[in-house]
Amino acid sequence: TEQADQNEIVITNDLENAMGVIPSWYNENHVIAMTDPPAHSGEYACLSNDTMQYSYTYKEILKNIKNGSPKLVNFSGWVYTTVANPNFSIVCSVNENQKQYEWKAVPLDKELTETGKWVEFSANFYFDKKPLKPEHEIGMFAWNLSKKNVYIDDLKITFYYE
Numbered sequence: 001t002e003q004a005d006q007n008e009i010v011i012t013n014d015l016e017n018a019m020g021v022i023p024s025w026y027n028e029n030h031v032i033a034m035t036d037p038p039a040h041s042g043e044y045a046c047l048s049n050d051t052m053q054y055s056y057t058y059k060e061i062l063k064n065i066k067n068g069s070p071k072l073v074n075f076s077g078w079v080y081t082t083v084a085n086p087n088f089s090i091v092c093s094v095n096e097n098q099k100q101y102e103w104k105a106v107p108l109d110k111e112l113t114e115t116g117k118w119v120e121f122s123a124n125f126y127f128d129k130k131p132l133k134p135e136h137e138i139g140m141f142a143w144n145l146s147k148k149n150v151y152i153d154d155l156k157i158t159f160y161y162e
Contacts, residue, residue, distance in 0.1 A: 060138060075090050081148070082148050
């Protein structure tokens with residue numbers, strides 16, 4: 001976790017240490033050593049497919065990230081698809097007492113036109129339901145409904161505050 005300025009919190013994960021069970025990150029069994037194709041950086045990337053629809057996932061209680069309510073969260077990184085225009089989305093979920101409070105998906109199918117190469121992705125999430133509460137849990141992950149292998153690597157989550 002790094003602080004770019006007082007109104008931003010940046011969380012990065014290159015997936016190289018996922019097996020070490022990093023706090024706030026889940027589904028590390030979806031992170032695999034890559035050979036063909038190679039990872040975007042290092043040795044590891046996250047695999048999603050028909051049996052593992054949800055990617056390596058960031059989940060945290062808002063007050064544990066920073067006091068205050070984020071106005072925007074950006075989730076970016078690199079994606080590699082084996083099929084053109086996959087049914088693949090970046091998701092932001094907000095839960096209150098284990099129940100869904102807000103859920104948004106940003107589809108990447110139109111950006112992912114080329115197979116066999118790493119492509120940068122970026123998804124912005126603004127919050128419609130106000131206020132977000134300090135005890136809300138935020139989750140960020142990729143959701144693959146394409147049934148084909150799609151990989152992600154070098155993840156970056158940026159929380160923007162007023």
